[in-house]
Structure formats: structure tokens, C-alpha cells
Amino acid sequence: MVTDWTILGLLAGGIxxxxxxxxxxxxxxxxxxxxxxxxxxxxxxxxxxxxLFYGVMRRDLSIVVANVVGVCCNASLLFMKKLxxxxxxxxx
Amino acid sequence: MVTDWTILGLLAGGIxxxxxxxxxxxxxxxxxxxxxxxxxxxxxxxxxxxxLFYGVMRRDLSIVVANVVGVCCNASLLFMKKLxxxxxxxxx
Numbered sequence: 078m079v080t081d082w083t084i085l086g087l088l089a090g091g092i093x094x095x096x097x098x099x100x101x102x103x104x105x106x107x108x109x110x111x112x113x114x115x116x117x118x119x120x121x122x123x124x125x126x127x128x129l130f131y132g133v134m135r136r137d138l139s140i141v142v143a144n145v146v147g148v149c150c151n152a153s154l155l156f157m158k159k160l161x162x163x164x165x166x167x168x169x
Numbered sequence: 170m171v172t173d174w175t176i177l178g179l180l181a182g183g184i185x186x187x188x189x190x191x192x193x194x195x196x197x198x199x200x201x202x203x204x205x206x207x208x209x210x211x212x213x214x215x216x217x218x219x220x221l222f223y224g225v226m227r228r229d230l231s232i233v234v235a236n237v238v239g240v241c242c243n244a245s246l247l248f249m250k251k252l253x254x255x256x257x258x259x260x261x
Contacts, residue, residue, distance in 0.1 A: 093216030099208035112204035116191035124185030131178050
């Protein structure tokens with residue numbers, strides 16, 4: 078039954094990680110992320126890194142995969158936010 | 170040792186869920202969520218609901234708590250986005 082839970086976990090993790098992709102696409106297209114808080118991706122990176130550690134320690138593949146993708150997505154979002162707000166100091 | 174992992178998991182879950190709070194606060198203050206994609210909270214709600222199911226099935230308290238809070242935060246974000254874009258049809 079462990080395999081079934083792993084599949085469910087991977088599906089849950091895949092969908093959760095995929096949630097950040099439309100935000101990345103929107104940001105890339107509009108080159109505007111002013112309404113996105115700096116702290117959201119920042120705090121999510123810290124939290125997801127802890128989840129990653131938790132997943133590794135509990136040997137739970139679903140948690141590991143989901144959070145590796147999640148950290149990458151949020152790091153990209155943070156980078157884009159920084160990049161696009163360089164010329165616009167109002168953004169903060 | 171299970172208790173230690175539960176504490177780590179709760180910490181990870183707490184921080185990850187807390188990540189959405191600055192976004193909610195920013196949205197509430199500025200009344201603008203134009204740069205936030207509709208699909209991000211929508212897809213996250215679906216993914217986190219699956220995580221919640223996974224957590225219940227695996228009897229993992231950390232996963233359950235983290236995802237209940239996560240679903241609530243993202244539902245609020247989606248509601249705010251819908252509310253604030255009512256008068257601004259450009260937002261989409």
C-alpha cells in the first residue's frame with residue numbers, strides 16, 4: 078500500500094508545485110510583480126526547505142520531490158520579483 | 170522519535186502556511202492583487218486538499234495542520250482577488 082500513498086503524495090505534490098507555475102508565467106509575461114509580496118516566496122522557501130529536510134529524514138519521496146520543485150519555483154519567483162522591481166522602486 | 174519529527178513537521182508546515190499571510194496582508198492593504206495569478210491559489214487549493222487527504226490517510230498530524238491552514242489562506246487569497254478585481258475587469 079505504500080506505493081499507492083506515494084502516488085497520491087506525488088500527485089498532491091505535483092499539483093501544489095504546479096500552482097506556482099501560472100504565477101511565474103504571468104510575471105514573465107507582464108514583467109510586473111508589484112502586487113506579489115516579497116515575503117511570500119521568501120518565507121515559502123524557508124518553510125519548504127524544512128519540509129524537504131522532514132521528507133528526507135522520514136524517507137518520504139513525495140514530500141522530497143514536491144518541496145524540491147516548490148523551492149525552485151519560489152526562488153525563481155523571488156528572482157523575477159527582484160529583477161522587475163529594479164527600475165521601479167515603488168514596488169518594495 | 171516520532172514526536173521530534175512531528176515538531177519539525179509542524180514547524181515546516183507553520184512556516185509554509187505563514188508564507189501566504191504577508192500576501193494576504195499586502196492585498197488587504199493595497200486592495201490590489203492584479204499581478205497575482207488566479208490560478209496560483211486555485212491550483213494550490215486543489216493540491217493542498219490532496220495533501221490533506223494524504224496526511225489524514227497516513228495519520229501525519231504535521232501534514233494535516235499545515236494543509237488545513239494552507240487551504241484557508243489560499244481560499245482567502247482567491248476571495249480577495251475576486252473581490253478587488255470586480256471593479257477592474259482588466260485584472261482577469
